[in-house]
Amino acid sequence: MTVVRAAITQTTWTGDKESMLDKHEQFARDAAADGAQVISFQELFYGPYFGITEDKKYYDYAEPADGPIVQRFAALAGELGLVMILPIYEEDQPGVYYNTAVVVDSDGTILGKYRKHHLPHLEKFYEKFYFRPGNLGYPVFDTAVGKIGVYICYDRHFPEGWRELGLNGAEIVFNPNATKPGLSNRLWDLEQAAAAAANGYFVAAPNRVGREDNEYGDLAVTFYGTSQFADPQGNFVGERGSSEHEEIVIRDLDLDMIRQVRNDWQFYRDRRPDSYKAITAP
Numbered sequence: 001m002t003v004v005r006a007a008i009t010q011t012t013w014t015g016d017k018e019s020m021l022d023k024h025e026q027f028a029r030d031a032a033a034d035g036a037q038v039i040s041f042q043e044l045f046y047g048p049y050f051g052i053t054e055d056k057k058y059y060d061y062a063e064p065a066d067g068p069i070v071q072r073f074a075a076l077a078g079e080l081g082l083v084m085i086l087p088i089y090e091e092d093q094p095g096v097y098y099n100t101a102v103v104v105d106s107d108g109t110i111l112g113k114y115r116k117h118h119l120p121h122l123e124k125f126y127e128k129f130y131f132r133p134g135n136l137g138y139p140v141f142d143t144a145v146g147k148i149g150v151y152i153c154y155d156r157h158f159p160e161g162w163r164e165l166g167l168n169g170a171e172i173v174f175n176p177n178a179t180k181p182g183l184s185n186r187l188w189d190l191e192q193a194a195a196a197a198a199n200g201y202f203v204a205a206p207n208r209v210g211r212e213d214n215e216y217g218d219l220a221v222t223f224y225g226t227s228q229f230a231d232p233q234g235n236f237v238g239e240r241g242s243s244e245h246e247e248i249v250i251r252d253l254d255l256d257m258i259r260q261v262r263n264d265w266q267f268y269r270d271r272r273p274d275s276y277k278a279i280t281a282p
Helices: 017-033 056-061 068-080 153-157 159-167 185-199 213-219 256-265
Strands: 003-010 038-040 083-093 096-104 110-115 140-143 146-150 172-174 202-205 209-211 222-224 228-230 247-254
Touching: 003 017, 003 172, 003 202, 017 038, 017 068, 017 247, 068 083, 068 096, 083 146, 096 146, 110 140, 153 185, 159 185, 172 185, 185 202, 185 228, 228 247
Parallel strands: 003 038, 038 083, 146 172, 172 202
Antiparallel strands: 003 247, 083 096, 096 110, 140 146, 202 228, 209 222
């Protein structure tokens, strides 16, 4: 039996970047002390969720995918022997920014990055002001705990990317989020579990929690946490995280379930890509 102990974290904005970085370093240390082998933080983990407004000052949170923040946590990953998924605000060059997650192996090696493909432009989710759409495909990274893919927040509403990650060999897909009450409530209960079942892999979905009124005052929204793991049968792995409080959610994932479930269902055998014409039409 191949069991991976995985951690996902949820917290609210403290009010400054440095304390957020320190908080997440402590999350990693605490998770490793509890035996975790891999950890993912929430979307844009070291800042507020700045999509609430359109304000150029938040461009200052962007830095290169091999910049100081990633280097700091890559060193920590090597120290702790912990695979890390680091959702950052990436600067490719001045004025070219992406919503990105960097994957770091347990020896501190930076394996690569995923850039969020699907960008909302809805009330208090003004992401097209801040990011370009992802352009690196759907990479899967061969890590010390298995084959890892990433899909970020609003991406989860699009089943095509989940399937791409499965076809590329993902065993665990991490889906970092900044999700608030409203249209998404019912989808939050369904989408990750449905994707896990449809594709026969594990999904791990950290979400922000709490109200960032220390940044946005009356404009703030209340993120509902409930960070979750789903298994290849579409079941939640243990209880979901708190809907109100900071938390590290740690679960044991039996990767042998992937082969068992895929042999039972054979979705990959029975899919008909030759018949799916409208999906790839512009």
